[in-house]
Amino acid sequence: MGDRQHQDGIVAGRLSAEDYARNFADLHPPLDAHEARVEADRCYFCYDAPCMHACPTSIDIPMFIRQIATGDPLGSAKTIFDQNILGGMCARVCPTETLCEEACVREEAEGKPVQIGRLQRYATDAAMAAGRQFYERAAPTGRRVAVVGAGPAGLACAHRLAMHGHAVTIYEAREKPGGLNEYGIAAYKTPGGFAQAEVDYVTAIGGITIENGKALGRELSLTGLAHDFDAVFLAMGLSGVNALKAQGEEAGGVENAVDYIAHLRQASDLSALPIGRRVVVIGGGMTAIDIAVQARLLGAEEVTICYRRGKEHMNASLWEQDLAASKGVVIRHWLQPRRIVAEGGRVKAIELEYTALSEGRLTGTGETLTLKADQVFKAIGQTFEPAALNGSGETVALEGGRIRVDAEGRTSMPKVWAGGDCVAGGDDLTVSAVAQGRDAAESIHRALMG
Structure with a gap:
C-alpha cells in the first residue's frame, strides 16, 4: 500500500482501510456529560453578552450554557432551536472562532474562549438522540x-x-x-x-x-x-463554478473542488476515490481548505494551496488555515495560475505568477513559478x-x-x-x-x- 501512496498520477486506494477510517473520523469528538458541565462552568453568563451579538441567529448563548451547567441539556437544546433549528449542524461547521467564540469575554481575558460550538453540539445531540421535538404544528391555515x-x-x-x-x-x-x-x-x-x-x-x-x-x-x-x-x-x-482563467484548464486532472467534495461525501467506499500524489488547490476560502485537507486524508503525498493574495486576506479562518497546516498542507500566498502544463491531455504541472498589490490593485509581477502536479482543484468561488x-x-x-x-x-x-x-x-x-x-x-x- 505504501508503494501505491507514492505512485504518480490520480489513483484510488492509496491507504489502508484503517487509515481511511482514522483519517475521516469525527474532527472534534463530542463532549461527555462531565466535560460539558465543566466547560459550561467557565461561562461568565454575561449580561448583554457579546457572543449573542456575534451569532447571526442570535441564540441566547448564556442561557443555553447555564442550562447545561444545571444539568438540563434538553432545555438547552430548546433554547438553541428556538432561534436556529439547524443548531446541530451549525455547532459542527460554524466558524465559531470568528463569531461567538472570538467575541467571548474569556477569549478577551485569557485567549481561551468558552467552547460554545462544542457545548451547542452536546445539547442538540442530546435532543436529537432522544427524538425530542419541542414544537407542534399550528392548526392548518390552508395556505x-x-x-x-x-x-x-x-x-x-x-x-x-x-x-x-x-x-x-x-x-x-x-x-x-x-x-x-x-x-x-x-x-x-x-x-x-x-x-x-x-x-x-x-x-x-x-x-x-x-x-x-x-x-x-x-x-x-x-x-x-x-x-x-x-x-x-x-x-x-x-x-456555477468560477473558471481559473488559466491556459489549458480543460486538461484531464483539473477538477472543481465542490464537485469532488460532493462525490466524496456520497462515497460508500473512500478507498475507491482516486486522488493525485501531488495536488495543487487554487483558492483561499473554506472550500480550498476542505478539499486540501481531504486530499491529504485520502493519501495525497504533497498538497499545496495557492492563493493570489496574502494570509490576512484569506476567507478561510486562521483556525482552518492552522488545521490545514497540521495535516501537512502547504499554503503559498501571492500566486495566481497562468497555465496548466499538460502531457498526453493530462495535467503534469501548473505555472503560476507571483502577484503584488499596487495602489490597492492586484497585479502580476511577471515572475513565475512551476509546481509539479497530477491533480489541480479549482476552489475559487461559486456563482x-x-x-x-x-x-x-x-x-x-x-x-x-x-x-x-x-x-x-x-x-x-x-x-x-x-x-x-x-x-x-x-x-x-x-x-x-x-x-x-x-x-x-x-x-x-x-x-x-x-
Whole structure:
C-alpha cells in the first residue's frame, strides 16, 4: 500500500482501510456529560453578552450554557432551536472562532474562549438522540408555500412556516435534501450521516413535503410556482463554478473542488476515490481548505494551496488555515495560475505568477513559478446562475449577480422571497442562511395572514 501512496498520477486506494477510517473520523469528538458541565462552568453568563451579538441567529448563548451547567441539556437544546433549528449542524461547521467564540469575554481575558460550538453540539445531540421535538404544528391555515432548495435556508424557512400551520413543499434539484450540509461540508466534520438525520429531525414537525430531483428551469418555473402557491421562497444556493482563467484548464486532472467534495461525501467506499500524489488547490476560502485537507486524508503525498493574495486576506479562518497546516498542507500566498502544463491531455504541472498589490490593485509581477502536479482543484468561488429563474430575470431583480432582497427577504417579484447563498450581500455561512430562512418565513407568515 505504501508503494501505491507514492505512485504518480490520480489513483484510488492509496491507504489502508484503517487509515481511511482514522483519517475521516469525527474532527472534534463530542463532549461527555462531565466535560460539558465543566466547560459550561467557565461561562461568565454575561449580561448583554457579546457572543449573542456575534451569532447571526442570535441564540441566547448564556442561557443555553447555564442550562447545561444545571444539568438540563434538553432545555438547552430548546433554547438553541428556538432561534436556529439547524443548531446541530451549525455547532459542527460554524466558524465559531470568528463569531461567538472570538467575541467571548474569556477569549478577551485569557485567549481561551468558552467552547460554545462544542457545548451547542452536546445539547442538540442530546435532543436529537432522544427524538425530542419541542414544537407542534399550528392548526392548518390552508395556505401553501413552495420552497426551492432543501439546504439550510430552505429547511429553516420550511420548519418555521410549518410551525405556523402552513403547508410547505420543498423542491430540491439533487437526489437528496440537505444542500451544502449534505454535499459540501468536509466529511470529517459531519460523519455518520448527520446531515440526513438533521433533515429528518427538522421535517418531523409535519406539514413539509420534499420532492427531490426537481429544479427551477428544468421541471419547474418560477411563474408556475407563483401561480400555484400562495408564496415562494427561493433558496437554491450557488451552482456555477468560477473558471481559473488559466491556459489549458480543460486538461484531464483539473477538477472543481465542490464537485469532488460532493462525490466524496456520497462515497460508500473512500478507498475507491482516486486522488493525485501531488495536488495543487487554487483558492483561499473554506472550500480550498476542505478539499486540501481531504486530499491529504485520502493519501495525497504533497498538497499545496495557492492563493493570489496574502494570509490576512484569506476567507478561510486562521483556525482552518492552522488545521490545514497540521495535516501537512502547504499554503503559498501571492500566486495566481497562468497555465496548466499538460502531457498526453493530462495535467503534469501548473505555472503560476507571483502577484503584488499596487495602489490597492492586484497585479502580476511577471515572475513565475512551476509546481509539479497530477491533480489541480479549482476552489475559487461559486456563482449564481440566473437562468434558473426560467425567463423571469426581468421580474426578479439581481444585484452583483445574485438575487436582490429587502430586509425581510422579499424579492422584486410579488409573492416571492429569497435567502441563503443565492441572495446579494450574503457571507456564505450556514448560520446566516438559517437566519435568512427563518426571518423570511416570519415575513411570509405575516403577508399570508394579513
